[in-house]
């Protein structure tokens with residue numbers, strides 16, 4: 001069998017740079033080497049594309065040092081020539097000469113967050129005419145921006161958390177009157193406490209604050225915490241319920257999207273300052289603090305409803321390839337969609353691969369299906 005050459009993009013310009021590196025370690029380790037030849041390309045936090053750095057298979061999420069892509073000894077810059085399509089991946093030598101990285105059959109952008117999961121890299125690859133794994137430009141952009149995700153889902157009749165969207169460019173967040181104004185807007189929208197305040201375009205719980213009771217100063221402070229991540233900030237009513245996540249897979253654009261058994265992240269240990277929502281550390285850094293449980297301990301009927309809502313949500317945003325649909329399941333069985341991650345965490349212990357594992361598709365097979373879905377011929 002002829003092996004297909006797959007450019008695996010990792011790192012990237014978002015806050016989730018290191019998570020991407022860890023996801024990539026897993027993907028490269030599990031990719032079927034008899035069928036695919038991986039060509040890892042790292043992207044630095046400043047957006048430089050590199051080959052020849054440390055082997056990403058060695059990246060680990062332990063100790064204090066998170067993995068990062070950086071220029072160093074042996075690295076060479078990757079230069080793209082969009083007009084050459086799948087032969088448009090070049091490397092620049094020390095003398096400035098350009099060599100080909102060889103023919104690339106498809107790209108697996110294992111990138112999370114802005115400039116990876118938001119339609120920008122997808123647009124670049126569309127321009128080059130190179131097939132890639134995952135959602136296209138529109139679905140990626142729509143799901144990166146929680147404000148617009150909610151508009152699309154609500155239009156499709158899918159329950160979302162009630163909330164308001166605040167444009168922080170119009171606010172003086174250090175003026176005490178601002179908090180009063182925000183509280184008034186919350187009242188006007190009839191939102192109940194607790195509230196969750198979060199940037200519209202971020203991820204990994206960055207900038208998310210829970211506001212328990214009506215308090216202008218606390219609300220303004222929460223908006224200030226979110227604002228560095230995005231000028232667009234959501235103030236949402238807290239949804240009481242368990243956080244249940246469902247992996248959706250549709251490798252080919254013509255495929256009927258398939259939903260895994262829904263899973264739940266179960267915290268084994270809470271950090272001293274733990275709140276009631278998963279913080280960045282317990283979700284990603286401290287793998288001993290939690291584990292995923294698939295299927296989540298819920299009645300089968302509820303699990304089926306989550307699957308059905310997840311597939312509807314995937315379709316509502318025009319999803320393709322894969323997505324993890326995150327929901328809240330309330331005690332009365334209502335399924336509310338919180339967000340859609342179009343390139344979810346992909347380490348072997350992440351929810352997306354674990355959910356498929358528990359549904360009968362192992363990690364290697366999952367990667368093969370995603371790649372086969374976009375490879376032509």
Ligand SMILES: Nc1ncnc2c1ncn2[C@@H]1O[C@H](COP(=O)(O)OP(=O)(O)O)[C@@H](O)[C@H]1O
Pocket residue numbers: 161196198202203204205206208236237238239240243276277278326338339
């Ligand atoms: N409306 C809400 N109701 C209850 N919990 C919420 C709400 N919004 C966010 N959270 C909590 O905050 C966490 C992070 O928010 P989320 O919207 O998932 O953003 P991120 O993109 O950072 O994962 C969620 O996993 C959940 O625990």
Ligand SMILES: [Mg+2]
Pocket residue numbers: 204205326339
């Ligand atoms: Mg989330």
